[in-house]
Amino acid sequence: MIPVLILMTAGIITGWIFHKKTIFLQSISKLTNWAIYLLLFLLGLAVGANEQILNSFHKIGYLSIAITLFAVAGSIFTAWITYHLFFKKKGERNER
Amino acid sequence: MKGSIIILFFFVLGLLSGIYQLLPEHLLKNDYSLYALYLLMFLVGIGIGSNKKSLQIIKKINFKILLVPLSVITGTYIGVSIFSLIQNHLSLIDSLAIGSGFGYYSLSSVLISEVTNDTLGVIALLSNITREIITLLFTPLFARYFGKLAPISSGGATAMDTTLPVITKYIGSDYAIISVFSGIVLTVLVPFLIALIL
Numbered sequence: 001m002i003p004v005l006i007l008m009t010a011g012i013i014t015g016w017i018f019h020k021k022t023i024f025l026q027s028i029s030k031l032t033n034w035a036i037y038l039l040l041f042l043l044g045l046a047v048g049a050n051e052q053i054l055n056s057f058h059k060i061g062y063l064s065i066a067i068t069l070f071a072v073a074g075s076i077f078t079a080w081i082t083y084h085l086f087f088k089k090k091g092e093r094n095e096r
Numbered sequence: 097m098k099g100s101i102i103i104l105f106f107f108v109l110g111l112l113s114g115i116y117q118l119l120p121e122h123l124l125k126n127d128y129s130l131y132a133l134y135l136l137m138f139l140v141g142i143g144i145g146s147n148k149k150s151l152q153i154i155k156k157i158n159f160k161i162l163l164v165p166l167s168v169i170t171g172t173y174i175g176v177s178i179f180s181l182i183q184n185h186l187s188l189i190d191s192l193a194i195g196s197g198f199g200y201y202s203l204s205s206v207l208i209s210e211v212t213n214d215t216l217g218v219i220a221l222l223s224n225i226t227r228e229i230i231t232l233l234f235t236p237l238f239a240r241y242f243g244k245l246a247p248i249s250s251g252g253a254t255a256m257d258t259t260l261p262v263i264t265k266y267i268g269s270d271y272a273i274i275s276v277f278s279g280i281v282l283t284v285l286v287p288f289l290i291a292l293i294l
Contacts, residue, residue, distance in 0.1 A: 040103050053215050063185055074176070
């Protein structure tokens, strides 16, 4: 995991140095997309060859959706508190 | 939305190639994905560092704006922690790691499957895609009943790009900067938080 973090930090510095080179950045953005496609393809490949995962795919699907509902509900709850404590202007009412 | 469909397409393509063994076996045995991940992390870093919006936004940082990504992280962790208590398939650690994607499904799924196992990677992928879809679909509702920060919070890391148009449409463009800021902070933090948790 540490090489991953070092590489990202190195990338941020590189990006900051070259942030005016539009053509360079456009090709980086394309390359990024293809790296993501390749990685997701490889993840699919590993999953497809793994019978254990395939057999429990419906369970995995339900779990994924359920955990997301909790993640979103929790973050909306704290966002609501933060909004009312720090962002909402006095006298501003909820536009219902 | 188009982006997530393309990504799902490649995932399903890989899935089918794996099931029907369309590719030579050495591709499966060797772990090429680690090198692809290294390349991706460097490229993602360049994308963040060169983002002109992020350069402008750094100048506008203040205490209040920092609270937004902080409340997204806190709220997400509260939510997934409760989830880990009410079922016994995903442990607290697993749930926190999946939550740490904040909608950034491509990176979080690959990172998590690299560190732990592919099952967890797939859950991270599906869960974080779902987070983006929920945000795209329910932003009007969230904005109306839970305040202007709710869609930003629901969007997580995607609030800087894929869900930004719909978010600004419903909470107003004066909140666009906060949305982009929160998304950028969360995007940068995704790999660090996953590394810290796993």
